[in-house]
Amino acid sequence: MSGLHELLLLCVVLTNFWVLGTTRLSATIRATAIQGGLLAALPIALHPGWSLHIIGLATGTFLVKAILLPTFLNWAIREASVRREVEPLIGFTASLALGALAVALSFGIAERIPLPESDSALLVPVALSTVIVGLLVLTTRSKALTQVVGYLILENGIYVFGLSQVERVPFLVELGVLLDIFVGVFIMGIVVFHINREFDSLDSTRLTELKD
Amino acid sequence: MTLGPLLALIVVLAVAPALPGLATRTRAFLTGRRGAPILQLYADLAKLIRKNVVYSRTTTPVFRLGPIITVASVLVAATLLPLDGHTALLSFSGDLVAFAGLLGLGRFALVLAGLDTGSSFEGMGASREVTVSTFAEPALFLGLTVPLLATGEFSLGGMLGDRLTGVWATAAPSLSLAAASLFMLTLAETSRVPVDDPATHLELTMIHEVIVLDHSGPELALILFGNAVKLALFGGLVVSLLVPRGGLPGWLALVVLVGGLGLVAVGVGVVEASMARLRMNRVPQFLVAASALATFGVILLLR
Numbered sequence: 451m452s453g454l455h456e457l458l459l460l461c462v463v464l465t466n467f468w469v470l471g472t473t474r475l476s477a478t479i480r481a482t483a484i485q486g487g488l489l490a491a492l493p494i495a496l497h498p499g500w501s502l503h504i505i506g507l508a509t510g511t512f513l514v515k516a517i518l519l520p521t522f523l524n525w526a527i528r529e530a531s532v533r534r535e536v537e538p539l540i541g542f543t544a545s546l547a548l549g550a551l552a553v554a555l556s557f558g559i560a561e562r563i564p565l566p567e568s569d570s571a572l573l574v575p576v577a578l579s580t581v582i583v584g585l586l587v588l589t590t591r592s593k594a595l596t597q598v599v600g601y602l603i604l605e606n607g608i609y610v611f612g613l614s615q616v617e618r619v620p621f622l623v624e625l626g627v628l629l630d631i632f633v634g635v636f637i638m639g640i641v642v643f644h645i646n647r648e649f650d651s652l653d654s655t656r657l658t659e660l661k662d
Numbered sequence: 663m664t665l666g667p668l669l670a671l672i673v674v675l676a677v678a679p680a681l682p683g684l685a686t687r688t689r690a691f692l693t694g695r696r697g698a699p700i701l702q703l704y705a706d707l708a709k710l711i712r713k714n715v716v717y718s719r720t721t722t723p724v725f726r727l728g729p730i731i732t733v734a735s736v737l738v739a740a741t742l743l744p745l746d747g748h749t750a751l752l753s754f755s756g757d758l759v760a761f762a763g764l765l766g767l768g769r770f771a772l773v774l775a776g777l778d779t780g781s782s783f784e785g786m787g788a789s790r791e792v793t794v795s796t797f798a799e800p801a802l803f804l805g806l807t808v809p810l811l812a813t814g815e816f817s818l819g820g821m822l823g824d825r826l827t828g829v830w831a832t833a834a835p836s837l838s839l840a841a842a843s844l845f846m847l848t849l850a851e852t853s854r855v856p857v858d859d860p861a862t863h864l865e866l867t868m869i870h871e872v873i874v875l876d877h878s879g880p881e882l883a884l885i886l887f888g889n890a891v892k893l894a895l896f897g898g899l900v901v902s903l904l905v906p907r908g909g910l911p912g913w914l915a916l917v918v919l920v921g922g923l924g925l926v927a928v929g930v931g932v933v934e935a936s937m938a939r940l941r942m943n944r945v946p947q948f949l950v951a952a953s954a955l956a957t958f959g960v961i962l963l964l965r
Contacts, residue, residue: 456835457835460835460839460958460962464955464958467951467955467958471947471951471954473944543947546947546954547954549954550953550954550958553957554957557961557964557965561965
């Protein structure tokens with residue numbers, strides 16, 4: 451089983467690169483959906499025993515991150531009839547290069563963080579790089595919907611970090627976090643609608659303009 | 663010295679012209695057409711060799727040297743790869759730099775030949791070809807750094823030969839990432855679809871094809887053959903990384919290589935059929951993605 455979770459974590463990083471490199475809004479949503487599925491499989495791969503805690507965590511994650519949120523975001527694209535292109539403030543090439551740098555940086559940092567022994571040596575660096583990539587997407591894309599995707603990726607990174615300590619975190623806390631994200635994304639969706647109605651566009655840079 | 667590497671080289675050179683044909687045929691099949699025969703390039707080469715060469719009056723000897731240097735550099739680069747899975751014909755410490763340099767020299771000679779014609783379109787193609795290669799080179803070096811770190815060998819013959827089999831079990835994720843990166847590079851270096859389109863003949867969109875527009879007869883044959891061998895070399899790199907053949911007997915290693923090259927060619931055809939060509943300003947992004955994959959592989963090994 452040791453190979454499987456490493457493979458899953460590698461795929462998580464690859465989906466990060468995918469989000470950074472793609473020009474299509476629907477592709478970024480598909481990438482986060484796949485990432486959610488990978489994250490749901492992670493606890494099972496890390497702890498092969500069939501405990502209720504793990505199964506509940508995996509099913510909850512899968513339902514929220516791989517099905518509910520992507521469906522909601524896709525619906526938001528359709529309803530708000532957003533143009534399908536991602537509009538980055540810095541180029542895709544630069545984003546990819548920064549993403550590679552983020553991965554290098556997080557592998558460097560992860561070795562220096564004093565943490566209790568975790569199940570896989572890859573967990574912490576992958577978590578850190580996912581958080582950085584999420585932050586990168588959140589700050590460098592001008593479309594509000596892409597920023598929601600960035601927030602989701604950021605949260606996925608925190609989730610991976612939590613997995614390294616999964617035995618010590620109570621089940622209810624995990625479920626509470628999942629619910630939080632769901633509510634958070636839901637509210638963002640509503641905000642996105644209001645931005646769209648006021649400005650006829652989801653470009654968040656226009657929020658700096660003053661209007662009567 | 664055994665005959666193994668030499669035999670492998672001869673076999674690879676013999677099957678190389680079938681690879682572009684196989685890729686094109688796969689693409690045609692998947693898009694619902696019949697396509698040219700797989701062995702079409704052999705017939706083309708035989709035809710071109712029998713033809714005369716036509717030189718434009720504006721060209722200088724640089725133009726005539728281009729194809730010869732290109733093919734020569736690709737052939738020398740081929741001797742550096744351990745095609746039989748064990749050792750290379752030529753091997754010295756740090757020869758991966760020589761490998762990249764030889765491929766660069768070949769491209770440089772061809773670009774000069776293109777510029778020498780004085781045609782504005784060929785100048786444009788030359789500038790594009792050089793731009794693409796600028797982004798391709800880091801990916802090549804990063805991709806080759808992965809087996810270097812995994813085996814601790816500084817020569818291509820060492821890092822892709824016998825030693826690779828032993829470390830494959832531990833370094834598999836990195837090596838697969840490097841192979842994926844080199845496959846993306848294969849598409850760029852041999853001017854296949856997401857980067858360039860071998861079928862296009864519109865001056866404004868061609869990259870590689872436009873440089874060779876003025877070449878004719880045996881010289882064009884040399885260029886076509888050189889490009890086919892280049893595809894075989896990059897395919898050979900991908901196959902060597904994915905299937906370490908150190909433990910196999912000589913003949914089986916060769917069969918695996920030829921089969922693997924066929925699969926790479928089919929893979930190129932599948933990519934060509936399934937995606938459109940990238941806009942010119944997206945090409946660097948494609949190659950930076952290849953570099954990012956390889957970087958990730960390197961980081962995993964450095965951990």
